[in-house]
Amino acid sequence: DVKVTQSSRYLVKRTGEKVFLECVQDMDHENMFWYRQDPGLGLRLIYFSYDVKMKEKGDIPEGYSVSREKKERFSLILESASTNQTSMYLCASNSPAGGYEQYFGPGTRLTVT
Amino acid sequence: GIQVEQSPPDLILQEGANSTLRCNFSDSVNNLQWFHQNPWGQLINLFYIPSGTKQNGRLSATTVATERYSLLYISSSQTTDSGVYFCAAFTGNQFYFGTGTSLTVIP
Numbered sequence: 030d031v032k033v034t035q036s037s038r039y040l041v042k043r044t045g046e047k048v049f050l051e052c053v054q055d056m057d058h059e060n061m062f063w064y065r066q067d068p069g070l071g072l073r074l075i076y077f078s079y080d081v082k083m084k085e086k087g088d089i090p091e092g093y094s095v096s097r098e099k100k101e102r103f104s105l106i107l108e109s110a111s112t113n114q115t116s117m118y119l120c121a122s123n124s125p126a127g128g129y130e131q132y133f134g135p136g137t138r139l140t141v142t
Numbered sequence: 143g144i145q146v147e148q149s150p151p152d153l154i155l156q157e158g159a160n161s162t163l164r165c166n167f168s169d170s171v172n173n174l175q176w177f178h179q180n181p182w183g184q185l186i187n188l189f190y191i192p193s194g195t196k197q198n199g200r201l202s203a204t205t206v207a208t209e210r211y212s213l214l215y216i217s218s219s220q221t222t223d224s225g226v227y228f229c230a231a232f233t234g235n236q237f238y239f240g241t242g243t244s245l246t247v248i249p
Contacts, residue, residue, distance in 0.1 A: 038182075060235070062237075066183075071239055071240075071241045071242065072228070072239045074236065074237075077235070077236070079235065085235075087236075117183050119183075119185065121185075121237075123232075128172075128173060128190065128192070129172060129173045129232045130173065130175065130187070130190040131173075131175055131187075131230065131232070131237055132187065133177070133184065133185040133186075133187075134184075135182070135183070135184045136182075136183040136184055136185075138183065
């Protein structure tokens with residue numbers, strides 16, 4: 030079974046802190062994604078990566094950066110956390126070889142106070 | 143990008159009832175998936191169904207790619223089926239999500 034794991038289920042940070050959200054997948058997927066989910070707004074794509082060291086902006090990249098140094102790991106970075114970044118963050122991965130079937134991690138509920 | 147629309151937005155069922163959820167998409171897609179978001183927020187894969195029909199227990203799904211829609215059938219609903227159901231269409235290199243159907247199954 031494909032497994033996508035995220036470093037924390039719940040996280041509380043203060044405004045201005047640098048925040049790292051980690052995502053690891055174990056199925057050698059080329060593509061990895063970061064979304065945020067907010068009530069009434071659905072899932073919105075922040076960044077995605079289709080290869081090591083490659084990244085592409087999604088719909089709402091402002092205030093975020095990403096890092097993909099290894100194929101299995103995709104990190105989302107909040108350089109200076111703000112209260113409007115309080116949200117549910119979901120990581121996902123897929124592969125062309127798997128027909129782009131998308132698998133999600135359990136999510137991280139981030140609260141910025 | 144493409145538009146993905148789900149209906150109905152909300153659904154309340156008595157336990158044991160059947161239901162059909164619909165997903166329309168505005169252009170050709172490479173992949174269509176259905177997910178169930180559990181109370182803890184995780185998106186659970188239900189079906190990977192770019193075309194045709196699949197069944198898994200009480201759930202089944204049909205995608206008619208030429209007519210740009212997919213249906214999710216839930217039979218003999220149970221309280222554990224409650225939650226939000228999303229469809230997502232993959233084209234180019236991105237997934238496009240619908241806004242979900244919120245299902246509540248009451249005992």
